[in-house]
Amino acid sequence: MEYSPLVDRIAGEGAAAWDIHQQGVDRQANGEDVIVLSVGDPDLDTPAPIVEAAIDALHAGDTHYPPALGEWPLRELIAEHFTSTGARVGPENVAVVSGAQNGLCFASMLLFQPGDEVIVLQPNYVTYEATIALSGATQVGVATREADGFRPDARAIDAAVTSRTRALLITNPNNPTGVVMTPAELEAIADIARRHDLWVVSDEVYSMLTFDTPHSSIAALPDMGDRTVTVSSLSKSHAMTGWRSGWIIGPASLMRHAENLSLCVLYGLPGFIQRAAIAGLRQANEIAADMRAIYRCRRDQVVESLAAVPNLRVVPPDAGMFVMLDVRDTGLSAADFAWRLLREHGVSVLDGTAFGPNAAGYVRLSYTLDEARLAEGCRRIEAFATALATNREHADV
């Protein structure tokens, strides 16, 4: 029996990128002492009031079909939360979906069609290519230059626009680089979208985890609300990856289509999870501030620990839970570095190539473990890099 061509469109490098992570997790499950630094899943517990809210909702019998677009009070809270960016939105602009990833699928299926091109700034999150391909559209990568600190280059984006371009997909803050876009950078991107009449999909899943640069949303810029779909969730800011609690924010007319799509693919997020999300959003500022403080410490710890390691160059992030490490001077490809690090030293990291060609030569590690495990992970990375450097010196003699 034959499957739909879709199966090929959603396979490929993005899906394969997780192989090393899976092997790290499998080895750990088999009792090996593996430090898993390959996934953005916080080790922290979901805050207790959120868990309690879900349990209370379950006890109260909130186990029936929910409204397809989400409970109105939750949509109100999400809208209220987003207005802090300066955007003018109400609950009619919000659809509750199953995590930001599901939100990206909604955007892809509701905005794109076969033949469309969607410009993505690289390095980019690994699922984008397949998510865009879901709709039959094609991802067009535009490299941000490492010499510019992986910051967006409006001229390069503009040059990539063709008659087929339908949208710009931006990640602000970025995974894997941790770059937070400035208002000026966002304005330059908005200008391109307006001039070429493009949609903007803005993935802001790390917006509550910025360290030094305050986060701004492109949807808040003049005339951008009508052409922007903002995608986000509580996964990262509230240590809620498993709850699948996310949303999209966009024009009210889009939400009517989102409702129809939800009836096909989701039928709404479970009511007790929405109750939990409401509890989480009510305390969003406090919870996110605690998380941010933890990730800031860990970021500093990792950056400091690896700064002086021979042949490694750390790219300090301004947000999120990842650090990029340039491993080119070790003489190994990022894939070889990552696989040998796992096999010989028991640390799993991701090969940056999965995030785009301009991240080849980098590995991405996540600081989603406690201080002691992170210290041990960094010690092992240092031991590996130092051994590689020593071997190279001997080979050079």
Ligand SMILES: Cc1ncc(COP(=O)(O)O)c(C=O)c1O
């Ligand atoms: C940039 C980016 N977008 C979306 C997601 C998916 O997040 P969620 O758990 O809300 O689906 C992730 C998860 O790592 C991510 O890094």
